[in-house]
Amino acid sequence: MRRWKYTANASFYGLRRDRFTQYQPAASVREKLERVIATPGITGVELKYPYDFEDPRLIRQILDDSGISVSAVNVDIKDSEHFRFGALAASDKTARDKAFELLTAGMDLAAEFGSDLVSTCPLADGYDYPFQLDFTEAWGFFIETVSRVCRYRGDVRLALEFQPHEPHAHILLNNVGKMLHVCAEVGLPNLGANLDVGHSFAALESPAESAALLAAKDRFFYLHASDNTGDGGDWDMLSGSVHFWHWIELLLTMDRVGYEGWIGADLMAKFGTAQNFYSTNVKLINGMITLIENVGVGELHRLISESGSTTQVYDLMADRLERLSQFPAD
Amino acid sequence: MNKLAIITGFLGGVKNRYITYEPDRDLVEKFKLAAQINALEGFELCYPADFSDIGLLKKLLSDYGYGVSAVNVRTRRTGKWWRGSFTSSHQQERMEVVDEIKEAMDATREVGAARITTCPLNDGHDYVFEMNYIDAYRYAQETFSAICEYDPGIKLCIEYKWNDPRTRCFFASAGETAAFCNAVGADNLGATLDIGHSIQTGERPAQAAALLAQAGRLFYVHLNDNDRNFDWDLIPGAYHFWEFIEFFFYLKELGYTDDWYAYDVMSKEIDTVETFNTVFDITRKLEKLSDGIDRSAAKSLMQERNPAKIMRFLYETVI
Numbered sequence: 001m002r003r004w005k006y007t008a009n010a011s012f013y014g015l016r017r018d019r020f021t022q023y024q025p026a027a028s029v030r031e032k033l034e035r036v037i038a039t040p041g042i043t044g045v046e047l048k049y050p051y052d053f054e055d056p057r058l059i060r061q062i063l064d065d066s067g068i069s070v071s072a073v074n075v076d077i078k079d080s081e082h083f084r085f086g087a088l089a090a091s092d093k094t095a096r097d098k099a100f101e102l103l104t105a106g107m108d109l110a111a112e113f114g115s116d117l118v119s120t121c122p123l124a125d126g127y128d129y130p131f132q133l134d135f136t137e138a139w140g141f142f143i144e145t146v147s148r149v150c151r152y153r154g155d156v157r158l159a160l161e162f163q164p165h166e167p168h169a170h171i172l173l174n175n176v177g178k179m180l181h182v183c184a185e186v187g188l189p190n191l192g193a194n195l196d197v198g199h200s201f202a203a204l205e206s207p208a209e210s211a212a213l214l215a216a217k218d219r220f221f222y223l224h225a226s227d228n229t230g231d232g233g234d235w236d237m238l239s240g241s242v243h244f245w246h247w248i249e250l251l252l253t254m255d256r257v258g259y260e261g262w263i264g265a266d267l268m269a270k271f272g273t274a275q276n277f278y279s280t281n282v283k284l285i286n287g288m289i290t291l292i293e294n295v296g297v298g299e300l301h302r303l304i305s306e307s308g309s310t311t312q313v314y315d316l317m318a319d320r321l322e323r324l325s326q327f328p329a330d
Numbered sequence: 331m332n333k334l335a336i337i338t339g340f341l342g343g344v345k346n347r348y349i350t351y352e353p354d355r356d357l358v359e360k361f362k363l364a365a366q367i368n369a370l371e372g373f374e375l376c377y378p379a380d381f382s383d384i385g386l387l388k389k390l391l392s393d394y395g396y397g398v399s400a401v402n403v404r405t406r407r408t409g410k411w412w413r414g415s416f417t418s419s420h421q422q423e424r425m426e427v428v429d430e431i432k433e434a435m436d437a438t439r440e441v442g443a444a445r446i447t448t449c450p451l452n453d454g455h456d457y458v459f460e461m462n463y464i465d466a467y468r469y470a471q472e473t474f475s476a477i478c479e480y481d482p483g484i485k486l487c488i489e490y491k492w493n494d495p496r497t498r499c500f501f502a503s504a505g506e507t508a509a510f511c512n513a514v515g516a517d518n519l520g521a522t523l524d525i526g527h528s529i530q531t532g533e534r535p536a537q538a539a540a541l542l543a544q545a546g547r548l549f550y551v552h553l554n555d556n557d558r559n560f561d562w563d564l565i566p567g568a569y570h571f572w573e574f575i576e577f578f579f580y581l582k583e584l585g586y587t588d589d590w591y592a593y594d595v596m597s598k599e600i601d602t603v604e605t606f607n608t609v610f611d612i613t614r615k616l617e618k619l620s621d622g623i624d625r626s627a628a629k630s631l632m633q634e635r636n637p638a639k640i641m642r643f644l645y646e647t648v649i
Contacts, residue, residue, distance in 0.1 A: 167347075241458075
């Protein structure tokens with residue numbers, strides 16, 4: 001079974017809030033990076049542009065000799081100052097140009113920091129009400145802007161992170177199908193997906209299926225691990241804490257399709273620290289991988305490929321769990 | 331006719347986890363903004379935020395001529411009661427919320443209102459095995475009972491909600507809330523039926539109103555709308571046109587007619603004054619459409635329970 005490197009999203013190590021409550025105080029880039037470096041199991045960091053990059057030299061200085069590399073630059077294109085009425089798909093060209101400017105600057109920074117990946121979640125591009133958007137125009141602009149960004153430099157990949165809703169009731173890029181549609185329309189090899197597992201659950205998908213679909217078109221660039229209750233909310237919970245079996249299926253599928261990227265994560269530490277949440281998340285995923293290895297990757301694939309064998313797959317896993325539970329604690 | 335109030339929190343600092351749309355505004359600025367909204371008759375005041383200078387608050391209410399529909403005690407806040415207050419496993423935290431709502435009851439009387447509403451948003455859980463539900467129900471009964479006893483002349487309303495910020499709130503539905511109120515047994519304990527929360531939790535709002543009224547617990551109504559996925563606080567009727575028509579039909583049947591509607595509507599990227607002007611005009615329009623229904627004809631059709639006839643009747647007589 002393949003193993004993957006784990007990266008932490010630095011944003012989750014600083015100020016966290018929802019519409020009601022602020023949970024964690026703001027932290028400087030230095031504080032966030034030092035916390036990421038101190039997190040067991042983490043060897044990468046995803047940084048936010050523009051907020052984390054006020055002093056790129058400082059980042060380099062802190063990361064040097066830390067053993068931590070930059071997995072991706074996450075470009076924020078959803079603030080209310082520039083993108084009140086959209087970013088990639090905004091009818092106002094100034095907003096689209098601003099999104100282009102930020103994303104391409106993020107690409108340059110990614111390359112400078114030894115990463116070939118920019119990720120962005122286009123949450124400003126959405127709507128709440130019927131008749132709020134001209135969908136034909138909006139989707140035209142969306143594809144046009146993404147194309148411009150991808151053409152800017154072919155040596156850096158752009159991963160779009162689809163999410164079904166929030167802050168709007170509907171986000172334009174809300175599921176894996178539309179993600180693949182955008183990739184096909186743009187037609188450039190450096191465009192792909194950041195499969196956020198929680199977003200995929202919120203979009204009522206099976207993330208394993210989404211991973212398989214993306215990989216089949218060479219669009220599976222990056223992964224954000226998380227979990228949620230599956231009723232629409234993107235709660236950024238610990239991986240497998242709700243969808244245990246779906247997570248097992250996803251990891252098995254990632255191995256099968258030969259996913260070679262990082263495992264990133266969006267984890268909301270409402271209480272406790274981000275370090276604890278991220279290190280526990282690594283343990284949970286490693287534990288699930290070990291369980292799959294103990295059950296037998298080849299045997300699982302063989303059974304899954306046979307029609308009507310669902311109970312046998314679960315029997316196999318249940319037998320293994322039963323045997324594990326009989327071992328004396330050490 | 332029910333009067334129209336805005337929850338003061340929606341007149342400033344409108345934000346979600348990603349975006350801040352409107353700046354924070356102090357009380358004076360909120361009243362100035364509100365004065366531009368046609369048809370507004372009062373506020374649901376937020377406690378403690380709006381009560382730091384009660385003299386100023388009373389003067390503003392008097393100067394502008396606004397009433398108070400209710401006082402909303404914010405039992406979720408930054409830095410306090412992280413794991414709930416009414417159901418907290420710490421006795422000290424439960425005592426603090428009892429004391430604070432008693433103080434809020436006194437303040438409510440001072441501003442001439444007789445109703446407190448609270449949405450126990452941090453009373454809930456994110457993960458399995460996080461909360462001891464058996465203890466939590468016992469604690470909640472004790473705390474709500476103690477608060478209700480303090481001033482039986484003030485109605486205390488629990489605003490139930492499915493989730494946010496916890497993945498599961500403790501009081502998620504009309505049924506759970508009515509059952510809880512009955513278990514406590516205090517006459518002044520009831521529910522705030524937020525129609526958006528009711529929709530999100532999978533209820534038919536008119537049915538929830540009927541259930542709560544039958545239990546003697548329909549105390550207060552909040553209006554907004556959403557797409558059932560989340561509590562988006564959208565303009566009433568944008569998604570659930572017919573549910574609003576039915577809801578208003580039932581409010582009349584149940585006698586909720588000389589009270590208040592309070593609104594939690596997020597103006598987001600749109601101008602706040604423009605949003606609430608639209609919200610109020612639409613409310614009155616929806617009421618008018620609902621009032622246009624021939625009640626005896628509708629009730630007779632409901633006896634038949636023939637949706638083909640009922641839908642034809644609605645489309646022929648309402649719009």
